[in-house]
Amino acid sequence: MSRLVNDETAYQSIFEELHQHPELSLHEYETTAKIRDWLQEQSITLRETSLPTGVFAEISGDPNGPAVGLRADIDALPIHEQTDLPYKSRNEGVMHACGHDFHTTALLWAAALLKQNQANLPGTVRLIFQPAEETGHGGLKVVKDGQLKGLDTVIGIHNKPDLPVGTIGVKTGPLMAACDKFKITFHGIGGHAAIPERTRDPIVAASSFVQTAQTIVSRNISPKHEAVVSITSIHGGDVWNVLPGEVELLGTVRTFYDQDRDLIIDRFAEIADGLQKACNVQIAVEWGQGTPSVFNDEKITRIVREANENEVQVVTPEVSVAGDDFSCFQREVPGVFAFVGSNGPEDWHHPAFHVDPEGIRIAAEFYYRSAVAVLKALKDSNVH
Template structure:
């Protein structure tokens, strides 16, 4: 017996017919990427496409976000489907003919593909609106890379009346045509730390007359790791990474100040909530031990991304009927963050990985955020069909 449902075959075939237009739209966005909080042209292009489908379109949602509403033929719940649109401050090195024309800006995380995929899903669902008992709300979100977009969209009403929300993220280490799902926590929380250390500057040849903030900063960098290795269970994953240390300008001068910035990732809400106290204690006391003054700013950004069980079951069932059970694998947990988690704190939903890598596995795949990141564009039609199938089955059943 063919594991792929007949309706799934038809939906995939319809998506394949859209493939050329999805590729063209994605490449247009890829060549003209826009950074978080500056997605003006991208937003305009998306709104034009949605208006052409006859949907109720709203622009300027939480900044440059766009929403569109598709009403079915009968009453029912509202299912939201979400894609992010922003690019990264990365200089592209792919050499592609449609590579970024904007220096220092690149779609190195595939949000151009996510946008094209959701537009494809909107087209597929618009053609099948008579099968929908309820509505589909398409969320095109800005500013995901700076962990600000989801909060802004929610504050501007994007989730009002929504029963469930679904989304995907491409994964270049998974072959195109496959998806990966995971129960419970899928992605880590994301918080930012900023540490200012003040000492007493002076000549590098007479350190006894100075208070060296660089030495204090170095001790703090090393000691912060003990917040994980000696204060958390080995079965409670967490990461503390200092990504920048800025101090001084001359080789023979002890500076007056040093500044560190970093990121904190956890995989459980209770671990995340305890990290500010742990880091504050270490930073302040180590700085004091080195005769320095310190200030720690702990900035919560996004929670752990935890899929809801019922929604995960629905996604897996829909994907098995669409693609076949052999195309679905279990996702490995990752400390990378996604502000889709903010939506999941408010309504049930599920995020899953969409394979965007080489189908044979023979080619080298560069990871997300790499300057040579590319994706297999065969994933566009698959992703569009996947999101459409999730909404179709959920609203056809009227059980959301």
């Protein structure tokens, strides 16, 4: 058996190795090769894939039992690292600033624990090392590659810098936001600022849109649901004495429930429609649909909570308005996403972000314990 099973220092070196060599989304070639090597070193069966990056593997105890997927993302960000870590990034301008090196190491560790106990596993554990989470494209590629086929459930984690090491944050229902973006173009007729009657002013229309859009969260969404509408860019005109012919707005919408997401899309269309008539301009609304919200299944969440609450501190976390494309998996099979305390000074995507590597062992054990508990519960209830 592998040296990796119980050797904590081996995981510290794997983590440092990954941290020193971060790779951008869909370019995780070296990371992929290393993960494959580490898994093969433990005689873990790799699954075939058509994806150039990402690794998929399987550990099967009872082949007729249920199947659970464990997911870690493996990509890094285009950020110049500003830490003093002895193992800081050697890839200039690329950094593991979201801690996906933490997730990858934890899943490798969990894989070793699962492999060691393979004979006793009441089903199959599929290991999903997912590429390109940061661009929001990887999750869907993994689904389309068939890597979720045959799974009964899926479990994922994200490190959480504001939770101490030894704490797991897990809750039923919404955990992370759906992240959409939009562009709205107001087409009017420009002209002399002193002769407005010959123009169709897109600035007045755009200003009304900004004001009215801000009533959606306060007047149309239930006060019990979190949601954000932010207009982040407004462009039109160049000089003080000419009315422009066009104004462009950019922004983002964050929601946790599908009905709120749909409602905001509808309200944008209605407001645009009304303003077209009121302001006599043409308004084009373009939606950039991002990943849906991370939404945890009630039953699987309960099993995972119960399996962990005697071993670590389990808390109910606040929702995060950031997103994670683990949500694409949850649209295929019910699943749970959990926060694992990593006790960092900075939040995700900060150039000085770093995790406490002590949290990796907690994350590995969380993966292991949760997978075994879920397999057992599903087998007992004959759900699969």
